[in-house]
Amino acid sequence: MxxxxxxxxxxxxxxxxxxxxxxxxxxxxxxxxxxxxxxxxxxxxxxxxxxxxxxxxxxxMDGYTMAPVQFTEKEANALITAQHLVNKSKDSSFVSDFGEAMIKIKSVFRSSILEKSELLNNKIHVFDHSFENISSNALSEIQLSITNFNYIEINYQKAEDPNITFRKIEPCAIISTDQKWILIAWCHLRKDYRAFRIDRIQHFKILQEKFENRKFNIQQYFNNC
The missing domain is CATH 1.10.10.10 (Winged helix-like DNA-binding domain superfamily/Winged helix DNA-binding domain)
Structure with missing residues (x-):
């Protein structure tokens, strides 16, 4: 921690x-x-x-209390809007964890702010034009592995490839494009950084074993691509 x-x-x-x-x-x-x-x-x-x-x-000290968190109406609206965007994510673990967090956050909204946020919630619609309906349920665990430097073992299947390969990886960063979550990781099979679509990970296991921080720089990674 x-x-x-x-x-x-x-x-x-x-x-x-x-x-x-x-x-x-x-x-x-x-x-x-x-x-x-x-x-x-x-x-x-x-x-x-x-x-x-x-x-x-x-x-x-006796009598010490922390001031409750207060959100402005615009801040509350931003959170409600963010939830609609998150709900379109193709990773169910991310959607679930964000939903639980929003329940806690809404509990501290003032009643007037809560009433308006519920009104706005019914007036926001996010359309999904994606034709590929592949989902995942690994994002939340992978995020923890990135911040705690835990190895991950995965079974991975590339697009249009019937073969599944076993990889031991060091998760470094996550990017999102076209509503797909991409994991950038050091692959011990390829001895280099590789990009893995999280929805194409067939099975994963978070290991207790920790890896050395490679000081990954995402800007440098894209410059070298």
Missing amino acids: SQLPRLISMLTLLKSRRILNATELSDKFDISVRTVYRDIAKLNEAGIPVITLEGRGYTL
Whole structure:
């Protein structure tokens, strides 16, 4: 887990009014005690009043609350529009995860904003002129593999090729074109970067084994194509 998500999770735990010591936080987030000290310092620097109780641990100052997130009507409209575009994606995992996220986001809309967003929702239509109806259900897992540097094993079938090949790949980036998701990855079979249409991956397995960051640069990749 990178630092920002970890800090948010740590703050959520502290908001529960629990007293947590450095060892508990270290075990919870699989980090060193020294990193816990640095994280607590970061929260304090951000203006969050984390109090150290000598011999007991950390807690938040009594009465401290986080201001609820507020969306303007235009921001809410942008999110509603984005959901319509996402719903046309050919990857069901992406559509499902975005839908769950939108439920949580809408829960903090003011009632007036929510009413207008529901009105707009019924007045947006996105037409799909794609004649190819191939779908996938791997995008969400692949995204996690990119950010956590996990190898993926795939069975892949190229267009108009009856053969399926086994590949072990290092996922690097995702692009979208013509409503198709393309995974750019280092292929150990070809010893080079390759582009894989996610909807043509027949089967995939995310491995616990991690690869070294190759510092992939997508602009350089396209320049070399």
